[in-house]
Amino acid sequence: MEIQKYHNLIEEAKKVRKNSYAPYSKFKVGAALLCEDGDIYVGCNVENASFGLTCCAERNAIFNAVATGKNRFTAIAVVVNSPQPCTPCGACRQVLNEFCHDMDIIMVNIRGKMKVEVTPLSELLPRSFDAKSL
Template sequence: MSTEDLVEKAIKIRSNAYVPYSKFPVGAALKTKSGKVYTGCNIENAAYSVGCCAERVTIFKALSEGETEFVEMAVAADTNRPVPPCGACRQVMSEFFSKDMSIHLTNLNRDTKTFSMDDLLPFSFNNEDMEK
């Protein structure tokens, strides 16, 4: 699947977002090495802090199905600039994505900015930091 198609999937899955509190639907699409695509949206809760972003829902969906190798992700929201993922999602991404993996951030105009994992979260805390 092309990057453009991955972006379209991220935009489309926003329609499943459960966002009664923020009214800010976000969608994400994640491509595995084998070419399979997992999609996800944000899911909120009356206890605000237990809601989950589209990016993490998508990554956890794929991981829980046994996927471990990812090649590309797209994230979409109705924003002026391509939507920036929150810090928590960047940290989760850095656990499972290689430093050079591409993450495409976009909006409904299809303005798209592509970042490598390392650009999105430089100098990230990881397992090696606990090895001393």
């Protein structure tokens, strides 16, 4: 997988990460979602004192895109300030799967030497639940 083709997506995720509201965990996450038509939608994590009301960056990016009428995606970049890249949580994997089981997940850390990992969602959420399962 050629990482360079996701350069702009990664940069957008890095930028939006700065807007994250993470006063409790201090773990800021930025996500940039690539639509089939080339448009990019971003999201950052937004925490709440009632932790169950917190929303992840990945879901915020998806909801942002859906709110404008988009629902066909090819990739999402997730940027964190940690020693290693992070995968999306289970809830985010399921929401991403609702729209595209084959999308690329680009996971990036920015602490220390930047590392980029790309994996298809289908590997992170094997045997997923979707409408076909009903």
